[in-house]
Amino acid sequence: MNQKDLKIWKRLYEAADLLKAQKPWExxxxxxxxxxxxxxxxxxxxxxxxxxxxxxxAISVYESSDALFDIIYMMESEDLPWHxxxxxxxxxxxxxxxxxxxxxxxxxxxxxxxxxxxxxxAWTKFRVFEKGYDSTRPNIREAARLAxxxxxxxxxxxxxxxxxxxxxxxxxETILRRYDRKAKVWETLVAPLNxxxxxxxxxxxxxxxxxxxxxxxxxxxxxxxxxxxxHIISNEDRDSKGKRRLERMAMACEADKPNEPFLTFPLDYxxxxxxxxxxxxxxxxxxxxxxxxIRLRDDIIESSIKEICDExxxxxxxxxxxxxxxxxxxxxxxxxxxxED
Numbered sequence: 001m002n003q004k005d006l007k008i009w010k011r012l013y014e015a016a017d018l019l020k021a022q023k024p025w026e027x028x029x030x031x032x033x034x035x036x037x038x039x040x041x042x043x044x045x046x047x048x049x050x051x052x053x054x055x056x057x058a059i060s061v062y063e064s065s066d067a068l069f070d071i072i073y074m075m076e077s078e079d080l081p082w083h084x085x086x087x088x089x090x091x092x093x094x095x096x097x098x099x100x101x102x103x104x105x106x107x108x109x110x111x112x113x114x115x116x117x118x119x120x121x122a123w124t125k126f127r128v129f130e131k132g133y134d135s136t137r138p139n140i141r142e143a144a145r146l147a148x149x150x151x152x153x154x155x156x157x158x159x160x161x162x163x164x165x166x167x168x169x170x171x172x173e174t175i176l177r178r179y180d181r182k183a184k185v186w187e188t189l190v191a192p193l194n195x196x197x198x199x200x201x202x203x204x205x206x207x208x209x210x211x212x213x214x215x216x217x218x219x220x221x222x223x224x225x226x227x228x229x230x231h232i233i234s235n236e237d238r239d240s241k242g243k244r245r246l247e248r249m250a251m252a253c254e255a256d257k258p259n260e261p262f263l264t265f266p267l268d269y270x271x272x273x274x275x276x277x278x279x280x281x282x283x284x285x286x287x288x289x290x291x292x293x294i295r296l297r298d299d300i301i302e303s304s305i306k307e308i309c310d311e312x313x314x315x316x317x318x319x320x321x322x323x324x325x326x327x328x329x330x331x332x333x334x335x336x337x338x339x340e341d
Contacts, residue, residue, distance in 0.1 A: 001112065005140050006112060006113070008140055008143055008144050008147065009109060009112075009113065009140075009143055010113055011144075011147045011151075012126065012143050012144075012146060012147040012150070013113060013115060013124060015147050015150035015151045015154065016094045016096075016124050016126075016150055017124060018150075018154045019059065019094070019150055019153060019154050019157070020057070020096050020122075020124065022154060022157040022158065024049045024051075024059065024153075024157045025049050025050070025051025025052075025057055026051070027157065027160050027161065028049040028051075029049075030048070030049070030050055030051070030052065030075075031075065031171050032048070032049065032167050032171070032174075032175075033046045033047060033048055033068070033174045033175075033193060034046075034047040034049075034153060034156050034157075034174065034175040034176075034177065035047070035174045035175070035176045035177065035178075035191070035193070035194075036149050036152045036153060036156070036177045036178075037176070037177065037178040037179070038148055038149070038152070038179075039179050039181075043063065043064045043065060044065075044194070045061050045062065045063050045149045046061070046062040046067070046068045046174075047059060047060070047061050047062075047149065047153055048060045048062070048071070055097055055098050055101060055120075055121070056095050056096060056097040056098070056101065056121055057095070057096040057121050058093055058094070058095045058096070059093065059094050059095075059150075059153070060091040060092070060093050060129075061091055061092045061093070061146060061149050061150075062090065062091045063090075063091070063092070063145070065194065065195070065196045065198075066198045067090045067091060068195055069195060069196070069198045070088040070089070070090060070198075071088060071089060071090075071091070072195055073088055073298060073299075074088035074089065077298075077320035078320070079319065079320040079321035080320040080321065081320075081321060081326050083229070083230070083231070083326075083329065083330075084229070084230060084297065084320075086129070086131065086230045086246060087131055087132075087230045088131075089129045089131075090129060090130055090131050091128075091129050092126070092127075092128055092138065092142055092145065092146045092149075093126060093127045093128070093129065094124065094125075094126055094146065094150065095124075095125050095126070095127060096121045096122060096123065096124055097121060097123050097125060098120055098121060098123065099117075099123050101123065101125065102123050102125055103125075103137075105137055106123075106125045106137070125137075126138050126143065126146065128142055130243070131230075132230070132245060132246055132248070133243045133244065133245055133246060134243070134244040134245075134246060136243055136244075152177045152186065153177070155177070155186065155188065156175055156177040156188045159188035160175060160188070163188070165188065165189075165190055166190075167190065171193070172192060172193055173190055173191065173192060173193055174190070174191055174192070174193040174194075175188060175189075175190060176188070176189050176190070176191040198300060201304060202303065202304055202305075202306070202307050203274065203275070203278055203304055203305050203307070203308060204307060204308065205308050205311075210282075211311070211312075214282065214285055214286075214290070214312055215311075215312060215313075217285050217286070217289060217290045218289050218290065219289070219290045219291075219292065219313065220288070220289040220290060220291055220292060221292050222254050222255075222288070222289070222291045222292060223254065223255040223256070223291065223292060223293045223294075223295060224252055224253070224254055224255070224262070224281075224284060224291040224293070224294050224295070225251075225252065225253050225254075225255055225294070225295045225296075225322040225323075225324050225325045226251070226252045226277050226280050226281060226294055226295075226296060226325075227250075227251055227277070227296065227297045227301075227322055227325050228248055228249070228250050228251075228267065228273040228276060228277065229248065229249045229250075229251060229325070229329045230246050230247075230248055231246050231247035231248070231249070231333060245269060247266065248266065248267040248271075248273070249264060249265070249266050249267065249329070249332075250263065250264070250265055250266075250267055250276050250277070250280060251263065251264050251325050251328055251329065252280045252281075252284060252325075253324040253325050253328055254324065255295065255323070255324050256324075257324065258323065258324035258327040258328060261324075261325075261328045262284055262288065263280055263283070263284075264328065264332065273301075274300075274301055274304045274305065277296070277301060277305065278305050278308065281294060281305070281309075281314075285312075290312065290313075290314065291314060292314070292315060293314065293315040293316070293317060294309065294314060294315075294316055294317075295316075295317050295318070295319055295322060296316065296317070296318055296319075297318070297319070297320065297322060298318060298320070299318055301318075302316050302317075302318050
């Protein structure tokens with residue numbers, strides 16, 4: 001490792017250790033966010049503190065409003081099964097864990113920097129969670145971005161204590177850390193949380209002949225669950241950056257027949273999830289008939305195909321839990337419980 005990269009890693013560990021000393025989990029709940037607006041950043045970074053984990057403290061940094069929207073959706077979806085959480089969690093993380101949570105690569109970095117830790121929830125490590133991928137250690141660009149955010153999160157926590165800054169219980173406010181260009185100083189204040197909705201692209205069926213054929217299909221009284229599942233267990237296939245991809249599996253099942261799935265098949269890495277779900281629905285209609293209702297995992301998927309479903313007279317609904325599909329997934333994969341690191 002060259003000296004320039006080693007300097008970035010040292011900067012990151014120093015910022016994280018200063019943050020650990022501030023004990024932000026004593027001030028912030030799991031549903032609170034600290035927003036950091038960096039002068040050169042295109043979007044703010046949204047920081048969330050997790051202080052009630054059994055073997056660790058964690059600070060997650062979401063680098064876009066879309067990532068914030070996803071994590072808030074996951075937090076508010078009590079019925080979301082654990083094996084689907086990876087599709088909504090896109091963030092950089094600093095984690096203070098027990099010693100046995102440290103990987104050999106973490107130990108190697110600690111040795112290079114001459115760092116030593118003692119005690120429970122005291123060992124600093126960093127992880128990246130990205131939709132479609134297994135968790136990884138940050139690359140040097142991610143490490144630099146995370147260091148820059150943490151360096152402003154530290155004084156934000158200091159100001160919270162000194163100025164007795166508090167957030168509303170409704171989760172509509174944030175602690176905002178920003179640079180005042182006019183006064184040329186950093187400031188910390190309470191501000192509205194800007195949790196804008198994600199941009200949603202609505203699919204339309206441009207093939208008029210196919211749409212006409214689908215409209216003529218007899219309507220059934222069936223309710224069909226459709227989703228793309230993300231495996232918690234990754235395979236050994238890696239992308240050009242060396243990241244291990246998570247397996248994805250498309251599924252469709254009638255709600256009252258969890259033992260008789262209509263379709264289960266793995267997706268290729270270039271397959272788009274919403275387009276796949278729409279193709280599954282069309283395939284079901286051509287082979288079985290037009291369902292009375294389809295149930296989907298979240299609002300984003302529903303909004304994307306609702307225009308087509310409305311034109312075909314198919315009701316759509318959203319449920320974080322899809323019991324039939326989740327049962328099929330657990331039966332196929334054997335994943336019926338989470339193994340936390």
